[in-house]
Amino acid sequence: MFIHLLIFLFFLFFADLLVAEKICLKTIDGEVVYTNLCENSIKKIPGKKSKVNLTKFESSSGIGYSRLELERIVEEKCKLYGVDAKLIKEMIRMESGWNVNAISPKGAMGIMQLMPATAILMGVKNPFDPQENIDGGIRYMKYLLGRFGGDISLALAAYNAGPNLVASVGRIPNIPETRNYVNTISLRYYGKNQPSTPYTRSVPIKAVVMSDGTVLYTNREDMYIWSRRW
Structure with a gap:
């Protein structure tokens, strides 16, 4: 009964708004966005x-x-x-x-x-x-x-191919259209091809036990993984 009352009040106060402004859900760059721009x-x-x-x-x-x-x-x-x-x-x-x-x-x-x-x-x-x-x-x-940390080449690649793809590969994707896009604009902008810096996702800090028993806290666990084998 209480839930029905809440639903009634919702439509009573917000029905006009919902009719006047259509709201829809869009998935943009992997995130769900509420927007009236459908x-x-x-x-x-x-x-x-x-x-x-x-x-x-x-x-x-x-x-x-x-x-x-x-x-x-x-x-x-x-x-x-x-x-x-x-x-x-x-x-x-x-x-x-x-x-x-x-x-x-x-x-x-x-x-x-x-x-x-x-x-x-x-x-x-x-x-x-x-x-x-x-x-x-x-x-x-x-x-x-x-x-992308101010990296113009990666930002250009993301503008052309999408930010999620660039973030997932950590570099300019090996797509001829995207590489040509980045190279052409870089040549005109810099006068030469500008190499991009590898993009690294932020990784949570983990505790790694070194071979001598030392506990190392790092977000680059992969750099120290060898220590566990000794």
């Missing part, structure tokens, strides 16, 4: 990836953007979030050729080619609005740089 709330336009046109782009909102205006948006957002604008510009050059309406065969959208799940994660409702897309793409790249 698949059908992301505005899409049909068609294949458009050809590059560096003079003037018209977004789905009907607003035209010149290359200079798009670069200015990148610089403003990068300054706001503390990310190097040169890196983001090279990513955009590689991702879409500065085409705000670009769509990849895999479904990546807009100037920074956000996948639908990434757009949801970053709160981007219209991926074909350059302001929203660039803002979300830069924030996502900032997250990846933080996750």
